[in-house]
Structure formats: structure tokens, C-alpha cells
Amino acid sequence: MTAPTTPVAPAAPTDLLHSGTEEELRAAVRALLTDRCDAKTVLARIETGRPHDPALWHTLAAGIGAAGLLVPEKLGGQGASHREAAVVLEELGRSVAPVPYLTSAVLATEILLGCDTPEAAPLLRELASGSTVCVPAVPLTLAPGAPLPAPVREGGAGLLSGTVTSVADAVAADVLLVLADTGLYAVPAASARLTPQVPLDLTRPLATVTLEAAAGTRLADPGTARAAVAGALLSGAGLLASEQLGLAEWCLAETVGHVRGRHQFNRPVGSFQALKHRLARLWLDVAGARAAARAAADALATAAPDAPLTVAVAQAYCSGVAVRAAEECVQLHGGIGMTWEHPAHLYLKRAKADSLALGTASHHRGLVADFAELPAP
Amino acid sequence: MTAITADRLLTRVRDLLAAHPPATTPRTDFLRARYDAGLAWVHYPEGLGGLGAPRSLQAAVDAELEAAGAPDNDPRRIGIGLGMAAPTILAYGTEEQKHRFLRPLWVGEEVWCQLFSEPGAGSDLAALGTRAVRESGSGDWIVDGQKVWTSSAHTARWAILIARTDPALPKHQGITYFLCDMHAPGVEVRPLRQITGEAEFNEVFLTGVRIPDSHRLGAVGQGWAVARTTLMNERVSIGGMRIPREGGMIAPVATAWRERPELRTHALHQRLLELWVEAEVARLTGERLRQQLAAGQPGPEGSGMKLTFARLNQEISGLEVELLGEEGLLYDDWTMRRPEGVDFTGREAGYRYLRAKGNSIEGGTSEILLNIVAERVLGLPPEPRDDKDLAWKDLSR
Numbered sequence: 001m002t003a004p005t006t007p008v009a010p011a012a013p014t015d016l017l018h019s020g021t022e023e024e025l026r027a028a029v030r031a032l033l034t035d036r037c038d039a040k041t042v043l044a045r046i047e048t049g050r051p052h053d054p055a056l057w058h059t060l061a062a063g064i065g066a067a068g069l070l071v072p073e074k075l076g077g078q079g080a081s082h083r084e085a086a087v088v089l090e091e092l093g094r095s096v097a098p099v100p101y102l103t104s105a106v107l108a109t110e111i112l113l114g115c116d117t118p119e120a121a122p123l124l125r126e127l128a129s130g131s132t133v134c135v136p137a138v139p140l141t142l143a144p145g146a147p148l149p150a151p152v153r154e155g156g157a158g159l160l161s162g163t164v165t166s167v168a169d170a171v172a173a174d175v176l177l178v179l180a181d182t183g184l185y186a187v188p189a190a191s192a193r194l195t196p197q198v199p200l201d202l203t204r205p206l207a208t209v210t211l212e213a214a215a216g217t218r219l220a221d222p223g224t225a226r227a228a229v230a231g232a233l234l235s236g237a238g239l240l241a242s243e244q245l246g247l248a249e250w251c252l253a254e255t256v257g258h259v260r261g262r263h264q265f266n267r268p269v270g271s272f273q274a275l276k277h278r279l280a281r282l283w284l285d286v287a288g289a290r291a292a293a294r295a296a297a298d299a300l301a302t303a304a305p306d307a308p309l310t311v312a313v314a315q316a317y318c319s320g321v322a323v324r325a326a327e328e329c330v331q332l333h334g335g336i337g338m339t340w341e342h343p344a345h346l347y348l349k350r351a352k353a354d355s356l357a358l359g360t361a362s363h364h365r366g367l368v369a370d371f372a373e374l375p376a377p
Numbered sequence: 378m379t380a381i382t383a384d385r386l387l388t389r390v391r392d393l394l395a396a397h398p399p400a401t402t403p404r405t406d407f408l409r410a411r412y413d414a415g416l417a418w419v420h421y422p423e424g425l426g427g428l429g430a431p432r433s434l435q436a437a438v439d440a441e442l443e444a445a446g447a448p449d450n451d452p453r454r455i456g457i458g459l460g461m462a463a464p465t466i467l468a469y470g471t472e473e474q475k476h477r478f479l480r481p482l483w484v485g486e487e488v489w490c491q492l493f494s495e496p497g498a499g500s501d502l503a504a505l506g507t508r509a510v511r512e513s514g515s516g517d518w519i520v521d522g523q524k525v526w527t528s529s530a531h532t533a534r535w536a537i538l539i540a541r542t543d544p545a546l547p548k549h550q551g552i553t554y555f556l557c558d559m560h561a562p563g564v565e566v567r568p569l570r571q572i573t574g575e576a577e578f579n580e581v582f583l584t585g586v587r588i589p590d591s592h593r594l595g596a597v598g599q600g601w602a603v604a605r606t607t608l609m610n611e612r613v614s615i616g617g618m619r620i621p622r623e624g625g626m627i628a629p630v631a632t633a634w635r636e637r638p639e640l641r642t643h644a645l646h647q648r649l650l651e652l653w654v655e656a657e658v659a660r661l662t663g664e665r666l667r668q669q670l671a672a673g674q675p676g677p678e679g680s681g682m683k684l685t686f687a688r689l690n691q692e693i694s695g696l697e698v699e700l701l702g703e704e705g706l707l708y709d710d711w712t713m714r715r716p717e718g719v720d721f722t723g724r725e726a727g728y729r730y731l732r733a734k735g736n737s738i739e740g741g742t743s744e745i746l747l748n749i750v751a752e753r754v755l756g757l758p759p760e761p762r763d764d765k766d767l768a769w770k771d772l773s774r
Contacts, residue, residue: 288661
């Protein structure tokens with residue numbers, strides 16, 4: 001056997017299990033979502049054009065303290081880690097919850113933590129308490145390892161102008177984090193023009209953010225800001241894998257439940273080998289996604305040197321599994337799966353949108369090529 | 378009885394090493410002494426190579442002995458005996474059988490093979506047709522039939538054998554389990570040359586083979602239940618190996634990619650990266666399974682690891698042959714060899730490609746394993762079947 005080469009050797013053993021504390025957190029989040037975010041409720045909400053559920057967000061963020069998991073205790077947070085945040089995202093994925101967790105409690109929080117400036121601290125406190133929703137004004141498709149866009153210019157005196165498209169959860173935000181040529185700025189959402197876009201995934205709304213000489217508070221210089229955003233994109237991509245895992249788990253469980261009960265040709269359709277084998281393969285894929293997502297969360301939590309590779313592996317794998325699980329869910333529910341009443345479409349739309357968010361599988365495979373030294377021709 | 382602790386076991390290990398220094402003790406003598414000290418498989422009963430200790434303590438014993446340079450009992454060579462025959466004999470054997478067979482089995486003085494599969498009974502193993510007829514008077518059993526895919530038959534001293542003793546019963550009944558002497562008259566072993574050109578396996582022809590009733594394992598007609606014990610242990614032993622990142626089949630192809638830029642194309646790059654990621658995820662899944670076992674919360678992932686590795690090995694080795702271009706047209710050596718174990722990475726891409734075809738067949742086909750995952754893990758209902766209650770003799774074949 002060829003000896004593993006140094007660039008890809010894992011640095012430290014990875015804890016791929018869920019701890020007792022993590023399972024307690026899961027139980028709390030799941031109980032809340034079962035109670036307040038069942039499929040019917042989500043379906044009803046997206047019809048209103050205001051999918052976000054502020055009351056649910058408040059309980060999740062402040063009541064359970066989920067918004068502050070990544071924030072140190074001295075800044076009013078829980079001082080937990082990416083492992084715990086990943087568990088929250090598994091549950092949010094499982095119920096396609098329309099809350100700005102990924103954008104505010106992960107991406108914006110990580111950017112502010114990465115800035116590590118006195119100006120960022122008060123905003124972090126507000127985020128950790130759940131009283132403020134803050135989202136980064138970047139396209140949801142922005143990926144770790146990709147060049148950062150620079151459409152926003154500072155025209156003097158902290159007045160910002162520019163347009164950013166496909167900003168997730170902007171319509172639910174109180175504050176926008178804007179990456180401009182002269183650094184990172186906190187801009188009240190009220191001083192930006194938000195034009196909602198029609199999203200494929202109705203549970204994670206998108207908007208175009210237009211700034212016309214909007215006043216912002218500068219939080220970091222350009223170098224710090226860019227590094228902070230790059231770090232946050234890495235965390236976001238790694239934790240998105242857990243959302244994709246939770247989503248895939250729901251799709252598999254729901255589909256298995258359906259084919260066990262649905263009878264055709266005088267048999268449960270789940271007794272047909274053609275369907276059993278498809279579902280068994282999907283189960284294998286989901287088991288892989290669970291290991292990959294856990295590895296990414298643990299690598300981020302422990303700041304492992306190979307975290308960028310582990311995150312890229314998780315994204316390259318979990319995106320496809322979530323989409324496949326949702327597609328199988330629609331197909332194996334037959335006609336029911338094509339209806340608006342059945343929630344399968346919410347999962348398919350979220351899964352497909354997630355496969356573009358924070359870098360496609362193909363983009364992440366390109367990163368794997370770099371980290372594992374398997375260069376393109 | 379007080380629980381046996383790791384400390385007490387390690388004391389016994391040190392006593393063994395002091396009494397039988399590995400540097401000066403012949404290999405077999407050392408292994409016999411280790412067996413007699415109860416340090417062979419610590420979870421087995423006292424007197425049978427164990428101490429009735431928790432199975433999890435074995436790793437510490439093995440590590441301590443390895444560190445002291447003690448010989449191991451080469452589980453690769455005697456895998457069928459250790460992994461399948463031994464737990465079955467332990468569960469179903471008479472005291473006499475346990476004491477006669479387990480020690481030479483563990484030491485490796487007697488190699489075992491498994492006479493289960495037949496040309497007409499592979500995945501549908503219970504359809505087997507090898508007959509065992511009891512001779513009135515002597516009470517011995519006379520066995521006639523043909524077995525196939527028998528690893529180690531040419532080196533084995535003993536075999537575990539299932540044969541049909543009542544064809545009038547449905548196929549899962551009327552089977553009896555025997556311990557078969559491979560040196561008995563009427564046992565003929567022929568190498569079975571396979572797709573790679575070598576012969577890892579054998580065909581075994583049984584013609585009037587006489588087996589005394591004292592070599593029957595379990596009750597007459599209860600062979601299927603006994604065989605299930607063997608098969609459950611077979612699955613446990615597959616897929617538990619720990620591999621490093623980029624270990625296993627992906628290693629040679631990744632190395633070739635790095636060292637030979639002239640072979641690279643964009644299409645192959647995409648496939649290589651997809652498989653690299655899948656191999657890494659499979660490694661993590663196996664690692665997670667091991668962590669679950671260590672934490673005392675075994676998950677069902679074990680049922681799936683063999684499926685995943687079979688598919689990945691086939692896809693990766695297929696890619697490797699293609700990547701090599703003109704070289705991929707060549708094969709290293711078609712000489713019929715009789716390897717003792719399978720060495721995937723010691724030979725060339727063409728061999729890997731061909732040998733990996735067996736990964737989705739041996740030890741349970743992927744189709745059967747998918748059924749097992751679907752039914753036992755996901756709880757999906759079985760397909761209706763009409764063969765379970767028919768007499769074996771009335772089945773179509």
C-alpha cells in the first residue's frame with residue numbers, strides 16, 4: 001500500500017459522534033420546531049410573502065440561546081462551538097425552518113468574530129442575545145476559496161453605494177454587514193433599499209440590496225474584513241453540510257414511512273425490490289453525509305489544520321446527497337410528491353438552493369484538488 | 378465473579394512474556410502458551426483460550442504483545458477458522474468438540490475452510506443440495522455433493538460443512554451442520570481459476586465422504602440456525618479495517634495522477650475528485666462506526682460499509698485502468714497463482730480492476746446486502762415469496 005502523502009494526512013483524531021449535551025440541545029430545538037414549525041405552518045407562511053417567523057426566531061435565538069452558540073461567554077454568548085451550531089442546523093434542515101440562522105447566527109456572527117475589533121463587540125452582543133438579526137450583504141452563492149466581490153464603494157464619510165444581488169434573509173435583517181473597498185461596515189437595513197427577488201427556495205428569501213450613500217459604521221479595515229469574510233464562508237459552508245444532512249434525513253424517513261404504508265398491486269410498495277434497493281442506497285449516502293458533516297463541524301470547532309479540506313469534502317458530498325434525497329422523496333411519493341400540499345417540494349427547493357449556496361459541489365471539488373494536490377491538467 | 382480489568386489482563390500478559398520470552402520461544406509454542414493463559418481471545422471462556430473478559434479488552438492485550446515482539450496468530454491466513462468456525466463451535470459445539478478444535482484452530486496449526494456455497498446455491502444458500510445420509514449401524518453420515526468458492530480448501534485440515542439430511546422438508550429445515558475432515562477419503566479439492574488468472578478459491582467435490590456423528594455440530598435438521606451464527610460472524614469480520622486518509626484503492630490512482638501529468642485530462646480529473654471525496658467520506662463513515670462501537674452505541678452503518686467499499690473499489694480501479702492509457706491495455710501476469718490472501722495494492726491496475734469485481738459478490742452479493750439494509754435497517758417489508766414452505770425436493774432448479 002502506498003503511504004499517505006503528507007498534504008492530505010489528517011492532523012488529529014476527529015470526534016464524529018454527537019455528545020450527550022449536543023443531543024440535549026437537539027431535543028430542545030426539535031421540540032420547539034415540532035411545536036411551532038410543522039410542515040403545515042411553513043406552507044402557510046410562505047404563502048403570505050413573509051416567510052420568516054419572528055416569534056419562532058425569538059424563542060430559538062433567545063429562549064434556547066441558539067443564536068449565541070458561537071459567541072464567547074464574555075460577549076454574552078454560549079461559548080459553545082461549531083459542533084453545537086451544527087446540531088441546530090441539522091434540526092432546522094429537518095424542518096426547512098424559515099429562520100435566518102445560517103445567515104445571522106453563523107455567517108454574520110463569524111464575520112464579526114473574525115474582525116475582533118472593539119467596534120464589532122456591541123453588535124456581537126446583540127446577535128448573541130437574539131435581539132438583532134444581522135446578515136452579510138453578499139450573494140448566497142459566494143463560496144470559500146472564491147475571489148470576494150467588491151461592488152460597494154465608500155464615497156467618503158462612511159457613505160456606501162453599490163448593489164448586491166441574492167442576499168439571503170436580507171428582508172428579515174435589522175443590520176447588514178457590507179464589505180466595501182475601505183473595510184467592513186454595519187449598515188442599518190432601514191437605510192438600504194431591499195428589493196425582494198422571487199427565490200427558488202421560498203423558505204430562505206433573497207433580495208437585491210441597493211445602497212445609495214447609505215451611512216455605515218466601520219468595523220474593520222479591508223484586510224481584516226476580507227479575512228473575516230473568507231473565514232466565515234468556510235464555517236458557513238462546513239455547517240451548511242449539517243443543514244443538508246438534516247434535510248436528507250427527513251426526506252429518507254418520510255419516504256420510508258410512505259412506502260411502508262402505501263399499497264399498490266396488493267402489496268406495500270416498499271416491498272418491491274426496485275424501491276428497496278433505491279432506499280437502501282440512499283440510506284448509505286445519508287450515513288456518509290452524517291460522517292462528512294460531523295467531520296466538518298468538528299474540524300471547525302477544533303480549528304484543525306485540515307479544516308478547509310474537511311469542509312470541502314463535506315460540501316462536495318452533502319450537497320448531492322440532500323438533492324438526491326429530496327428528489328427521491330418527490331418521486332417515491334408518486335403524484336402526492338408533486339402537489340403543493342405535501343411538503344416534499346419545500347425540501348426539494350431548499351436542497352437545490354443549498355447545493356448552490358456557499359459554493360457548488362463542483363467548486364468544492366476544485367478546492368479538494370488544491371488541498372489534496374491533485375491538480376487539474 | 379469479579380470483573381476482569383485491563384490491569385489484571387496486562388499482568389497476565391507480562392507473566393506470559395516472562396515465562397515464554399518471544400525471542401527464544403518457538404512461534405507455535407508461544408501461541409499455545411498464550412492460548413493456555415487465556416489471552417488468545419479474552420472474551421472466550423476459561424480453558425478455551427479466554428477468561429470470560431469483555432471483548433473490548435482484547436485490543437490492549439494485542440497491543441502489549443505486539444510491543445513485546447510476540448508472534449501473532451496470522452488472522453489473515455486463518456481468517457475463516459477464527460472468524461467463522463470458532464464462534465460457531467463455541468456456540469453449538471459439545472465440550473469435547475470445543476476442547477478438540479479451538480486450540481489448534483487459534484494457534485493456526487489447523488486451517489479451516491467453509492463448505493457452504495454450491496454451484497446452484499449461492500445467494501439462495503438454503504437451497505443447497507449436498508446430501509448427507511445416515512448409515513444404519515455405524516451411525517456415520519455419508520456425504521455426496523459439490524461445493525464452490527472455497528478459500529483455503531487446499532491448505533485446510535478441517536471444514537465447516539452444511540448438507541441436506543431431509544429433502545422432504547422445506548429448504549431451511551432438513552439441513553445439518555458438520556465438521557468435515559478435509560483429509561477424509563472422497564474429498565477432492567480442485568483449484569478454481571478466476572477472472573484474474575489466479576486461483577484464490579477451490580471447488581470441492583465430496584464423494585461418499587464418511588463423517589462420524591461425533592463431528593455433527595448442533596442437532597440433526599437444525600443446521601440452518603447454526604449456519605446463521607457463522608454467517609453473522611462473517612459479516613462482522615468484513616469492513617472493520619481502519620484506513621488512513623487516501624488509503625486503500627484511491628492511493629495508487631492519486632499517486633499516478635500526481636506523478637504523471639501527461640496522463641491528465643479534465644474529464645478524468647472530475648471523476649478522480651468525485652471518487653477521492655467518496656473514498657474520504659467512506660473512510661469517515663467507517664471511523665464513525667468504530668467510534669460508535671467504542672462508545673457502546675453500535676450503529677447499523679456496519680451493514681453498509683461492504684456495499685460502499687465494493688462499489689468504490691470497482692469505480693476507482695476502473696478509472697485507474699483508463700487513466701493509464703496505453704499501459705491500461707496491459708496486464709502484469711496471467712500465471713495461475715495460489716495466493717494466501719488478497720493483496721489489492723501489491724499488483725497493478727488491471728489486477729485491481731478485475732479482482733474488485735468480486736467485492737460485490739463475495740461474502741454476500743450487493744443485491745442481498747441492499748435487501749438486508751432495506752429490511753433490517755429501514756424496516757421495509759420483504760418481497761412475498763413462495764419457496765419457504767415447499768419441500769426442498771419440489772423446488773425448481
